[in-house]
Amino acid sequence: MKKLINAPETVVADALRGMAATHPKLAVDAEAGIVLRAGGKVPGKVGILSGGGSGHEPLHAGFVGRGMLDAAVAGPVFTSPVPDRIGQATAAVDAGAGVLHIVKNYTGDILNFGMAAEDADDDGIKVETVVVDDDVAVARGEGAGRRGTGATLFVEKLAGALAETGAPLAEVAALARKVNERSRSFGVALSSCTTPANGAPNFALGPDEIEIGVGIHGEPGRYRGRLTTAAETTGIMLDAVLADLPEAAGDPVIVLVNGLGATPPVELYIVRGEVERVLAARGIQVARSLVGNYVTSLDMAGCTITVCRADEQMTELWDAPVHTPSLRWGA
Amino acid sequence: MKKLINAPETVVADALRGMAATHPKLAVDAEAGIVLRAGGKVPGKVGILSGGGSGHEPLHAGFVGRGMLDAAVAGPVFTSPVPDRIGQATAAVDAGAGVLHIVKNYTGDILNFGMAAEDADDDGIKVETVVVDDDVAVARGEGAGRRGTGATLFVEKLAGALAETGAPLAEVAALARKVNERSRSFGVALSSCTTPANGAPNFALGPDEIEIGVGIHGEPGRYRGRLTTAAETTGIMLDAVLADLPEAAGDPVIVLVNGLGATPPVELYIVRGEVERVLAARGIQVARSLVGNYVTSLDMAGCTITVCRADEQMTELWDAPVHTPSLRWGA
Structure with missing residues (x-):
């Protein structure tokens, strides 16, 4: 460890x-x-x-x-x-x-x-x-x-x-x-996390394997897949999310591309770009989005995507001032 | 990779x-x-x-x-x-x-x-x-x-x-x-980064080894050491920084505890706590500080500490409003 x-x-x-x-x-x-x-x-x-x-x-x-x-x-x-x-x-x-x-x-x-x-x-x-x-x-x-x-x-x-x-x-x-x-999430891991008390990874992945549908405590995913491109991986995640998210015609979405702890900003922004592409192709407008380490799983590599169908009140509340260590905007 | x-x-x-x-x-x-x-x-x-x-x-x-x-x-x-x-x-x-x-x-x-x-x-x-x-x-x-x-x-x-x-x-x-x-930095790596073009780590570290004095492009450190506690590691880093930082009697410092890409927030905050302890023992007041991934080295695990001896003008400029994607405060 x-x-x-x-x-x-x-x-x-x-x-x-x-x-x-x-x-x-x-x-x-x-x-x-x-x-x-x-x-x-x-x-x-x-x-x-x-x-x-x-x-x-x-x-x-x-x-x-x-x-x-x-x-x-x-x-x-x-x-x-x-x-x-x-x-x-x-x-x-x-x-x-x-x-x-x-x-x-x-x-x-x-x-x-x-x-x-x-x-x-x-x-x-x-x-x-x-x-x-x-x-x-x-x-x-x-x-x-x-x-x-x-x-x-x-x-x-x-x-x-x-x-x-x-x-x-x-x-x-x-x-x-x-x-x-109105919110749904899905995550993939490129590596397991290691808890300080255990000192060893919760699961082992091969050099080109990813855990698909992983939890934030090292719970194994739904299945194991091969790591391909960010585009393909994002597609898998958004397919799972959107298939389960009730339609709300015309409502835009708020998106979180969240790092699990060991994935650097450059990769998260690449995923964010793919999210834009996929959602635009489906006619879904991203009203607001956030990219970074917000809900981590110790030192796990990977990310989760959360999509929230926001009505007008929700978008207004999103824009309202917030002054916390890790989320901060507005007067 | x-x-x-x-x-x-x-x-x-x-x-x-x-x-x-x-x-x-x-x-x-x-x-x-x-x-x-x-x-x-x-x-x-x-x-x-x-x-x-x-x-x-x-x-x-x-x-x-x-x-x-x-x-x-x-x-x-x-x-x-x-x-x-x-x-x-x-x-x-x-x-x-x-x-x-x-x-x-x-x-x-x-x-x-x-x-x-x-x-x-x-x-x-x-x-x-x-x-x-x-x-x-x-x-x-x-x-x-x-x-x-x-x-x-x-x-x-x-x-x-x-x-x-x-x-x-x-x-x-x-x-x-x-x-x-008025600023000095020092970094340690727990793992190398891997550039997308090379596809393999720049250097290899044993399971309890760290690279001390590492650069942000995978440049090897000054020497290799054993990973011990966050307290000891922080002490090594601050010793190097403070030995080189000109005294400015009474001036407080601004501190950055910076993740290199694959180190999660919980570890960075632990290092920040140790920084407080070491600087307090030396009679140095931390006026402002920042903890997070700001100057990364792709997917390298580890951190850098930067200390800046701030005069009054510098502290005021630090507090001035900033509205960027990754640094944001003030009206």
Whole structure:
């Protein structure tokens, strides 16, 4: 295992200390794995909270700030945070208007966020939960259901922007669910990730093999294929995504071309160019797009593509100001 | 070679097409390798131009926009752009106040930018050149001199901000040289990069070996060492940087922890945390910092650290608004 780390057991706290040093507008409790906005609660605003296992940086802590999350709760690598920590962060961001939990669809997260939401309810804090399950590589109804991947960023951005306007919890939760329903993702890996605790790759790939339909925790893909061109690989990914995405005539899309951690910007931009070509040929207009490492899987090489069919409200919320370490625009 | 590309010979144009699709505020000529601001020349403003071989994305095209570059010229992978293209971009951004060329210190770039500057002069365009040579892994006076790496971002940001205020060319060039003189960098690699044309790594490293003092084109390091902890590795890098950086009593520093392409955010933030620890112990205050993939070396794993001793003017210019694809803040 070749990683710039100190020890497997201090990876998360060490990284959070680095985030704290870099971003003065975050309030970071590195040992507890809780990241809040430094300014404290925003009176009357719905609190937006997300979290999950670490190893997907900048998701979620890199998205804490005005216009997006109020809190991120970071568990150990690829392991859900415990309910107590989620509860602690929920209480910290409840300003009387309730809290939205944005939860990726994994068994541990569903369980732990569910328990935290119940406890919060006992304490008089209203919690709504949106489960993100956008990965079309998993069939509907299979096992624990579809995994949550790149659409999490869209849900966090758009729900965060709506909450900033003072919208009530029910409305913010409904928007978050709409964003998830209108988003689909698919990923390919050119290499496996290596977790610090295991020290060896989760799976082995031959020199010209890729894993197609891979998860963001080293879950193997739907099948294994040969690495050909970026054009062909992008075609496979978009075929899977678009086949599953309900038509919304005339609605443009927001696209995320997301690096899994070890794929450099030049390759991601090449994929982005192919996305443009494929979608244009299908008459789909890309209204907005984002290219970079946003939802990573430690040191995995490869990428995911997320497509979201955006209505007018969603495009406006996308354009709304956001001031976080890893997503930043507007006044 | 495992890369998301179409063919080695189309890597640069394909990536630039992806950038064009993603960033409507860029005017991209993908075939010529020229990226300008979509809005055209800014009357009376000094034009800020940089460029060089591709493979270091987002440097330089990702830094074109208000508050930073007016033009980036992208050569083939790890190969300087030809003088004609540099000249074409120089003419495109000269608004009567002259143009600053920001050139990383490599033989091909020095030669080609020099010829372009001479030609521009013949055409009545005033050009000043700043050569960036911040890599302390190369001894002063050795071979072609020190390589230009992470400090290029600092020079581009600060000179870009000063030019935006309407400052004259001589003043912008003097600031650019000051930033370079006050900046030092050092890098380590955990793996080599693989150029699309070669298809094989530039050097081979054992499972626990790292290359210390590596360049951003797969140039081997000063020596080879054993990978230990992030703390020890950071210590080695900062020792090299600080031993060479002139004291500037009381001046705080701006720090860049830069990923070389295949190192994920979680590891870069761990290094950032160690930087804070080492500098605090030496009584050096980090005024501002940046963590991410900014000056990459294709798919190399590893990182560089750049430290810049910033006076008050430099910190103010750092904070000035910047609106580019990969660096963005302020109104």
